[in-house]
Amino acid sequence: MDLSVPCFRFLDVYSGIFLGGRPALSGKVEQGFSGCIANLTLNDELVEFSSLAEMDVRGSVREGCAHRRDFCSSGACSPNAKCISRWNGVNCRCPHSTHHNGSCTAELSSVHRRPLTLTDDESFVIYRPPNVSVPFTLSFEFRTSRHDVQIIVAEFKQRNTFFKLEVDDGLMKAWLGLSSSMIEAPELHSGTWTRVDVEFREEEVQTTVDGIYSVTSKHSMFDKTLDVLYAGLAPSTGHPSRFDGCLRDVAINAVTLPIDEKGKDLSATRAGQCARCKAFALRTDSASPPTPREDTTAIVKAVCLVGTNCERSAAIQICPHGFWGRFPHCEKCVCAEGFQTQCDKNNGECLCPKFQFPLHGRCVSCECGYGATSLQCSVDGQCQCSGQASGRRCDRCVLDHHVS
Structure with missing residues (x-):
């Protein structure tokens, strides 16, 4: 290396700077951005945005920063519904429902349409709709003040398949089996009703939030039959987790579901509850x-x-997977990519997968050599050596020669 050459010479950017997203090999834009960008400077020099013709522009890019489009100005909602303009769409809110297909007429016509409040350790609600097979659509509304909470779970009779919806740091995440997908939607507002529609199809599952923002998960759902639908610490279920908030209008194919079982009311003991x-x-x-x-x-x-x-x-009162602490005071594991999803349950320390150890905030391979007794190393990366082997990876002899 030539010491006369400044260090920043090796930090040159050859592929350009991407604003708003990075184009992938497939042609799509990864991590797209919807909003305004201003006052971009490089080496203390302001970059001019006035001449878009000289830039490689893709998609909808306009000069200036106009106000968010008012979707309500086109009369998208009926006269007796409140219109709320959102990013890329509109919500039509009736007094007791977020969305509607016409006027606000179906207001609490059934006792099952009334909202439910879940606020404590014994709160849960269970639905067991009979003879529901793919394809079908699950819809419901919820509101919560929690930024990390599990909303609802749908378990199928084929136990290796389940759907789970949760709020992760204020953003919606949909789980289908062991794979998860973030829903590209604005951060949830605390205490605001949110509408969710989940379409279960034979080859995929589409989750839509507020009728605008959606994500599609590819998974074979052929011949799958719904077994149970629940929220909260439901007993005898596979994924019980506390839910603090409200639910309403839980429906399958637009038919409101009756409640099969719900948790004990702490204010009074109801007849028939044990x-x-x-x-x-x-x-x-x-x-x-x-x-x-x-x-x-x-x-x-x-x-x-x-x-x-x-x-x-009753449901075991422990912190769910991905959380640490003692129930009900559970904290979400905050670990970077590469660490295990489950941190230390006692102190929240991030843990590396097997045969890896933490180094400078990430997990690296132990790389234990032939002289090691196993592939696993300690937290500082030291492998367990045998015989005359030495070194961190047990790949050297006492005389500092490589083990052949």
Whole structure:
């Protein structure tokens, strides 16, 4: 290296600077931007935007920064609905629903259309619609003040398939099995009703927010049958998680669903509801089955039962996957790409996958050599050496020669 050459010479940008998004090999724009850009400077020199003809412009790019288009000016909503202009679209709000196809007439005509409030550890709601197979459309509305919360889960009779909708740092994320997709929509406003439509098709699932913003997940849904739909800490389910907020107008193919089961109301005990806990003494020195008795030498475990006849165990009150802490005080794991989605459940420390270790804020491979006892290394990258092998990767001998 020539020390007379300034360091910034090696930071030259050869591919240009992209504003608003980066074109991919497929021709599409990755991470697109909708808004205004002003006062761009390079080396303290202001870049002129007045001559767009000299720039490589793609898509809708205009000079100036006009106000957001008023979609309500075209009379998109009926006279008895409130029109709200959004980015790239409009919402027509009735007193008890966000969207409508005409006038606001279907107002709380059914008891199942009334909103539900879930606010505590025992709050949940379960729907079990019979004979619902793909294709079908799930629709509902929700509002919450939480920026990280699971909204609703749809489990199918084929247990390896499920749909989950959640709010991740104020943005909507849709899960289909173990894969997730962010919905390109504005950040949710706290306490504002949001409409969601999920179309389950044979080869894909499309999730649409407020009738404007959508994402499509490719997945074979052929011959899939819906088993249960729920929100909150629903017992005997695969993905229970606390939901703080409100739900309303939960429907399949525009038919409002009746509630099959909901959590215990803390203000009063309703008839036909069972919620009790029994403490079992688990002796550490005996293999005998647990007995509900006092024993100072035993570990006490509380078993809570729910249901009309106390026939089912309540949901395990632990922080869900991707969170750390002690329930109900759960914090979301905040880890960079490359780390495991589940951090340390006690302190929130980000963890690297197997055979990797953290280095300068990212996970790198252990690269343990032939002289190591395993491929796993310590948190500082040191492999466990055997015999005369040495070095971080156990690939050297005592005399600093490479192991052949």
